[in-house]
Amino acid sequence: MRKExxxxxxxxxxxxxxxxxxxxxxxxxxxxxxxxxxxxISQDKKQLTIVVYKDKKKGSAxxxxxxxxxxxxxxxxxxxxxxxxxxxxxxxxLPCPSEKAKNTEGFSKNTAGCSAEKRxxxxxxxxxxxxxEGFDGYGTFSTQADRFISANSEGIFSEWETSQAYIKILYxxxxxxxxxxxxxxxxxxxxxxxxxxxxxxxxxxxxxxxxKTLKPGxxxxxxxPLAVCDxxxxxxxxxxxxxxxxxxxxxxxxxxxxxxxxxxxTLIDDPWDEHGLPQPYDxxxxxxxxxxxxxxxxxxxxxxxxxxxxxxxxxxxxxxxPPDFRSFGSMPxxxxxxPGNKSRxxxxxxxxxxxxxxxxxxxxxIHPQKTIITGLTRDGTFWIENGKIKHALKNLRxxxxxxxxxNRVQGIGNxxxxxxxxxxxxxxxxxxxxGFNITGVSExx
Amino acid sequence: MxxxxxxxxxxxxxxxxxxxxxxxxxxxxxxxxxxxKIEDLNLKDExxxxxxxxKDGAWGFASMSLEDKGADEADPLVNEAIALASAASKGGxxxxxxxxxxxxxxxxxxxxxxxxxVPTEEKIDILKKAQKNMQGEKIFIRSGQIxxxxxxKLFLSTEGAEIEQVFYTMGGGISAMSxxxxxxxxRSYPSAFGGNYAQQGFEFIREMDLPGExxxxxxEAEDLLDAQQCPEGEMTLILGGPQLALQVHESCGHxxxxxxxxxxxxxxxxxxxLTTEYLNNLQYGSEIVNITADATISGALGSFAYDxxxxxxxxIPIIENGQFVNYLTSRETAPVIHQKSNGTMRAIGWSNxxxxxxxxxxxxxxxxxxxxxxxxxxxGILLDMIKSWSIDDKRINFQFGTEIGWMIEDGKITKMIKxxxxxxxxxxxxxSCDGIAGRDxxxxxxxxxxxxxxPMQPAPVGHGASYARFRNIKVGVSR
Numbered sequence: 001m002r003k004e005x006x007x008x009x010x011x012x013x014x015x016x017x018x019x020x021x022x023x024x025x026x027x028x029x030x031x032x033x034x035x036x037x038x039x040x041i042s043q044d045k046k047q048l049t050i051v052v053y054k055d056k057k058k059g060s061a062x063x064x065x066x067x068x069x070x071x072x073x074x075x076x077x078x079x080x081x082x083x084x085x086x087x088x089x090x091x092x093x094l095p096c097p098s099e100k101a102k103n104t105e106g107f108s109k110n111t112a113g114c115s116a117e118k119r120x121x122x123x124x125x126x127x128x129x130x131x132x133e134g135f136d137g138y139g140t141f142s143t144q145a146d147r148f149i150s151a152n153s154e155g156i157f158s159e160w161e162t163s164q165a166y167i168k169i170l171y172x173x174x175x176x177x178x179x180x181x182x183x184x185x186x187x188x189x190x191x192x193x194x195x196x197x198x199x200x201x202x203x204x205x206x207x208x209x210x211x212k213t214l215k216p217g218x219x220x221x222x223x224x225p226l227a228v229c230d231x232x233x234x235x236x237x238x239x240x241x242x243x244x245x246x247x248x249x250x251x252x253x254x255x256x257x258x259x260x261x262x263x264x265x266t267l268i269d270d271p272w273d274e275h276g277l278p279q280p281y282d283x284x285x286x287x288x289x290x291x292x293x294x295x296x297x298x299x300x301x302x303x304x305x306x307x308x309x310x311x312x313x314x315x316x317x318x319x320x321x322p323p324d325f326r327s328f329g330s331m332p333x334x335x336x337x338x339p340g341n342k343s344r345x346x347x348x349x350x351x352x353x354x355x356x357x358x359x360x361x362x363x364x365x366i367h368p369q370k371t372i373i374t375g376l377t378r379d380g381t382f383w384i385e386n387g388k389i390k391h392a393l394k395n396l397r398x399x400x401x402x403x404x405x406x407n408r409v410q411g412i413g414n415x416x417x418x419x420x421x422x423x424x425x426x427x428x429x430x431x432x433x434x435g436f437n438i439t440g441v442s443e444x445x
Numbered sequence: 446m447x448x449x450x451x452x453x454x455x456x457x458x459x460x461x462x463x464x465x466x467x468x469x470x471x472x473x474x475x476x477x478x479x480x481x482k483i484e485d486l487n488l489k490d491e492x493x494x495x496x497x498x499x500k501d502g503a504w505g506f507a508s509m510s511l512e513d514k515g516a517d518e519a520d521p522l523v524n525e526a527i528a529l530a531s532a533a534s535k536g537g538x539x540x541x542x543x544x545x546x547x548x549x550x551x552x553x554x555x556x557x558x559x560x561x562x563v564p565t566e567e568k569i570d571i572l573k574k575a576q577k578n579m580q581g582e583k584i585f586i587r588s589g590q591i592x593x594x595x596x597x598k599l600f601l602s603t604e605g606a607e608i609e610q611v612f613y614t615m616g617g618g619i620s621a622m623s624x625x626x627x628x629x630x631x632r633s634y635p636s637a638f639g640g641n642y643a644q645q646g647f648e649f650i651r652e653m654d655l656p657g658e659x660x661x662x663x664x665e666a667e668d669l670l671d672a673q674q675c676p677e678g679e680m681t682l683i684l685g686g687p688q689l690a691l692q693v694h695e696s697c698g699h700x701x702x703x704x705x706x707x708x709x710x711x712x713x714x715x716x717x718x719l720t721t722e723y724l725n726n727l728q729y730g731s732e733i734v735n736i737t738a739d740a741t742i743s744g745a746l747g748s749f750a751y752d753x754x755x756x757x758x759x760x761i762p763i764i765e766n767g768q769f770v771n772y773l774t775s776r777e778t779a780p781v782i783h784q785k786s787n788g789t790m791r792a793i794g795w796s797n798x799x800x801x802x803x804x805x806x807x808x809x810x811x812x813x814x815x816x817x818x819x820x821x822x823x824x825g826i827l828l829d830m831i832k833s834w835s836i837d838d839k840r841i842n843f844q845f846g847t848e849i850g851w852m853i854e855d856g857k858i859t860k861m862i863k864x865x866x867x868x869x870x871x872x873x874x875x876x877s878c879d880g881i882a883g884r885d886x887x888x889x890x891x892x893x894x895x896x897x898x899x900p901m902q903p904a905p906v907g908h909g910a911s912y913a914r915f916r917n918i919k920v921g922v923s924r
Contacts, residue, residue: 030533031899033708037503037533038540042525043796043900044509045493061488064510074490081486084565088482116505116532123536138711140899170712181712247586248624327477327485361715364835366846366866369629374844374866374922376837378715395837397844397868399922439922440868442842444718 001046001149003159005068009075010153015052015082017094018075019152021283021322022048022066026112029142030119035127040116049323052078053094056087060323094152094284095306095316101158101280101287104272108188111163112145119143122194126169129198135171135178135205137198142166143189150285150322158285164277165189166420169198170379171205178211178392180204181358181379183226185277185420204358204380208392213441214383216397220354220410221436222347222384225417227377228428230360231402232267232335233421238368239402240269240293242303242319243329246312251371251403255299261406263297264340269332271318276334276418277425284320291317293332305330333424340412340429347411347432349387355396355438356382356389371402376442397440408434446599446607448516452496453603455520459527461498463542465602467753468494469795473594474561478572480587486565489594493795496522498530502539504777505530508796543779543786545756547606552750554613555743556646560593563647571655572619578659579621583667590639591617591650606755614746614905615649616642616893619659623666630669630863632848634658636687637830642891642905645744665849668861675850675865677921681825682867683818683914688847689808690890690908691831696871697729697736698806698906700840701763702789702897703772705801707781713899715838718871719769721782727769730875733811736764738773739909740788740804746891747806747907749791753799756788763806767876773801793902800898805889807909811881818880818914820856826920827851827858828865844868844922867920874915882911 001024010018024046031039048071051060059081061074119141126137143165151157168183182200186192223231244250252260271279271288282288284306292300304312305320308330319330348356358380366372374397381393413430449468456464473489495508496519507525511518572589579587593615600608618640620633635641635653643649684692699705700717708716719727730736740758742748749758754776763771772782773789778801792799819827833846850865851858887909894903 027900029899031709032536033711036536038709039798039800040503040505040529040533041798042507042529044507045796046510046512049487058483059486062490064491064493065512066510067512067514070490070512074488077488077490081488081565084569085483085486116529120532120535127536136708138708140712142899168712172708172711249586249622249629324487361838362835364833364844364846366833367864374833374835374846376835376842378838395842397835397837397842399844440842440844442837442839443870444841444872 001066001147003149005071006149006151009071010151013052013075013153015054015079017053017153019051019094019323020048022149024147026145027142028114029140030123031140032123033138035130035137037120037123048074050074050078051323052082053091054082056091057082057085058088059085062324090311092310094154095156095286096154097156098287102272104278104280105274106187106278107161108163111143111165111187111189114143114189122167125194126198129202130171133202133206134175135173135202138170138172139168140166150281150283156285158281160280162279163187164420165192167192167194167197169201171201173205173209176209178205178208179379180208185418185425187277208380211392211394212383213443214393214396214438216438216440218435218437220351221433222351222354222356223431223433224358225428225430226359226419227357228337228431229417229419229426230363232337232426232428234363234365234373235371235402236332236335238365239371240303240332241329242308245302246308249368251369252299258299259297260299261294261297261403262409264409264412265294265297265406266338267294268292268336269334270336271334273334273336276336276427277420279423282318282320283322286316286318286320288318303330303332333422336427337429339414339416341414342411343414347413347430348384350411350432351384351387354384355393356384373402374399395442396438398437399439400437405433405436410434449599449601452519452523453601455523456496456498456526457603459523461500461527463499463603464497465600466494466496467792467795468599469596471594471596472561473592474565475590475592476565476568476572477590478576478588481573481576483569491794494519495792495795495797496526498526499542500527500530501534503530503533505533506798540777541780543776545604545776547602547604548751548755548757549607550750551609553611554644556613558647560613560615560647561595571650574656575619575659578656579619579663581663581667583623583625583670584621584663585624586622589619589655600751600753600755602755608751608755610750612644613646614642615645615647616640616891617650619655619662621663621666623670625670628670630666632662632666632669633830634662636890637832637848639893642746642893643744643889644746644748669849669863672861672863675862675921679917679919681822681914681916682918682920683822683825683827683912685827685829685912686888686910687890688829688831689910689913691834693806693808693908693910694892695834695836696840696843696874698803701772702801703774703778706772707778710897714897718839718841723769724782725770728767728876729764729769729872730767731878732767733881734764734767734875734878735809737761737807737809738763738804739807742805742889745805745889745907746893746905747804752788752790753792754786754790756786758804759788761787773803775801791904793904797902802904803895803906805907805909808881808913810884810887810911812883813880814882815886815912818882818912819853819858821880822853823855825853826862826865827853828867841871865920866922867918868922869918877916878913879916880914887911
């Protein structure tokens with residue numbers, strides 16, 4: 001992935017506008033089941049996409065061979081593809097260089113150089129902690145280093161590196177079927193506290209040995225941060241997505257300045273947050289900056305890539321995806337819901353009768369405009385009575401509007417957790433929600 | 446090929462007891478069109494290699510994209526894979542591999558027209574014509590895509606396997622999104638989320654007749670705006686082919702993956718309720734339910750001659766007369782149930798580690814027909830085309846939403862309904878099946894993006910289905 005070759009390719013292009021996006025991904029991933037490693041892999045992947053516009057006609061080509069000769073072939077293919085197109089009247093130009101990005105410190109050499117031995121040591125520790133209670137450990141320990149170049153014929157040449165170290169641990173009790181889950185993601189692998197994650201997961205597993213059933217109905221719930229992160233990920237895709245807003249497919253279409261959720265909720269897309277897998281540039285090489293999306297319940301901003309922004313007579317907000325994914329829209333990848341002032345105990349004490357959810361599983365979108373989704377709880381669902389956890393529950397199905405639930409928030413936790421999601425990591429506190437629709441129970445027969 | 450044989454020898458010299466590799470070249474073309482404007486026209490070119498080694502009862506796997514940097518370009522994979530296997534083997538428990546007679550063979554998808562030889566202009570023309578035919582007052586997004594690829598895969602193993610396979614994949618579809626200021630609806634053809642896919646040539650797209658079906662798609666998308674909401678309650682449910690394919694996929698295909706049963710997907714996609722004591726010991730469905738896993742169907746998306754361990758593709762019964770009789774297995778998992786692999790290990794591209802994947806998981810035809818199923822229904826709904834899907838981590842409780850539905854009253858279709866959903870429990874659902882349409886209405890549906898594995902490996906799989914009827918199903922669950 002030579003910078004000079006990419007610069008040369010852009011210079012040699014006969015198109016009016018040329019864009020190159022190159023990605024080198026170095027992933028090491030260790031998966032374990034029954035506390036044993038069953039999959040230990042290394043992936044060294046390179047990919048480059050060239051997009052050209054000639055007389056407003058677009059073509060693109062992708063290659064995994066980043067030698068100059070192969071890039072040149074890809075350029076020729078992209079030019080050939082553009083010849084087959086008709087002019088796009090909505091295309092104006094490609095973006096010009098923005099201010100140099102903030103050094104977001106999203107890369108760690110420790111993560112990039114993490115050895116298979118070190119990951120195996122992590123699994124050994126997980127096995128040891130699980131053995132204490134007779135639990136089997138399942139999960140993933142991965143380290144990833146990425147290098148990106150986003151360049152275009154208007155002078156953008158943005159180059160940056162990121163890394164992430166991810167651990168997730170599901171303990172299962174082979175005797176009772178109990179399950180507990182915890183995870184964390186950091187830029188630097190040395191900041192991952194595997195022992196702490198394992199202890200949290202083990203604690204949950206121990207508490208789920210006996211699980212009772214619950215009748216469907218509307219319940220007060222406490223959604224722990226991972227469950228809220230999941231909701232934020234979906235809201236980013238179906239709601240805050242700039243293209244969905246533009247096309248009227250989003251709940252937020254035409255609602256700037258309106259109250260859309262509880263005034264206790266503030267949501268920021270913050271690519272600079274060191275805890276949220278920071279990114280300095282977007283997929284078009286534009287400097288990323290924090291942007292408030294919801295302030296005290298009021299919807300504040302659309303997010304744009306350059307193409308959509310020009311179409312609407314606006315300026316890009318630095319939310320372009322890489323070219324291969326751009327048709328999905330422009331999306332916030334670093335959503336952070338600001339924490340509240342309630343400890344976990346205080347949230348529990350606020351509930352007379354209700355449900356505590358550790359995380360969700362297999363969420364599906366039923367109605368994008370109404371943000372209605374369905375999914376299940378897993379790895380630690382509990383019944384709360386008189387402010388205390390009384391017993392564990394079998395996994396539950398919910399069918400619920402995200403927006404409606406964010407309008408029924410009665411309390412917000414004072415801590416944040418994060419979950420990796422594509423090029424970033426949403427961060428969320430726990431939420432106490434008054435009225436959450438449980439529509440089924442997962443039972444064998 | 447000599448270059449890669451030498452690489453395997455180097456792996457052996459470095460301590461591998463067994464090693465295999467996949468060298469892959471892939472070319473693809475994808476055209477995406479929206480409102481008669483070509484949104485994306487992308488040509489793809491990939492080349493890479495994945496090396497898997499077995500040492501001390503554990504796997505190590507390393508892969509890289511290739512750039513023609515000389516004969517020894519991929520040599521670093523050897524030490525990388527060995528180091529990964531060594532680290533994995535220190536856990537204590539050692540695996541074993543089921544025996545395999547190595548194959549020396551070649552295979553190519555039988556096609557009439559190479560997807561990459563058909564002029565791009567022709568693909569664009571089909572999409573534009575279809576989108577023109579979807580124009581309507583209440584239609585605000587008309588979209589469609591056609592994609593094709595050719596993948597050349599070489600599999601070599603230290604046991605002596607030498608298998609060359611060429612896979613052609615072709616697919617596409619259209620959809621219309623309607624709106625009237627109060628509601629939004631969508632209709633797709635021939636299937637939702639990108640259309641239908643198969644291992645066929647461009648003849649597959651011609652047979653779809655996208656322009657010919659577009660007007661009906663537009664009409665149904667507009668009619669849905671004024672349709673009644675799906676009723677709530679328990680009633681008889683008839684599923685059409687594309688929806689039945691997804692039902693089979695989620696509530697039969699995934700639970701029978703033996704790696705999943707053994708826990709290797711537990712922290713991600715989940716496990717399975719179908720633990721090994723149920724093998725040959727569970728009434729999964731009613732007596733008319735017969736499900737097969739068949740990698741040998743010509744043209745189907747989940748077909749192949751050999752899997753990514755070099756095991757021959759097979760047709761195996763999964764559910765016979767309602768009884769559960771087989772899992773999908775691999776060389777490492779099959780010994781757990783005292784069997785040989787039935788050949789379902791696949792990796793997506795060169796970069797991934799093979800895992801158990803569905804082949805073509807089919808609900809075999811019954812002896813009824815759609816007409817007879819409807820006539821035998823006093824009160825029920827006919828649903829089709831997936832719109833939303835969700836199932837729990839053990840594959841028991843599911844809830845699906847479809848694009849469209851029709852009320853059935855006194856044996857007749859009476860009106861269209863919108864926003865249909867249904868929910869149930871896997872075993873109860875399949876045991877309630879009391880009618881399946883026959884071979885005449887049976888066809889293959891390709892799902893190009895079955896999700897499993899970390900990193901995620903979206904796999905092409907197939908499902909054969911006609912129509913089927915289920916009794917006492919809870920429908921209309923939404924807010």
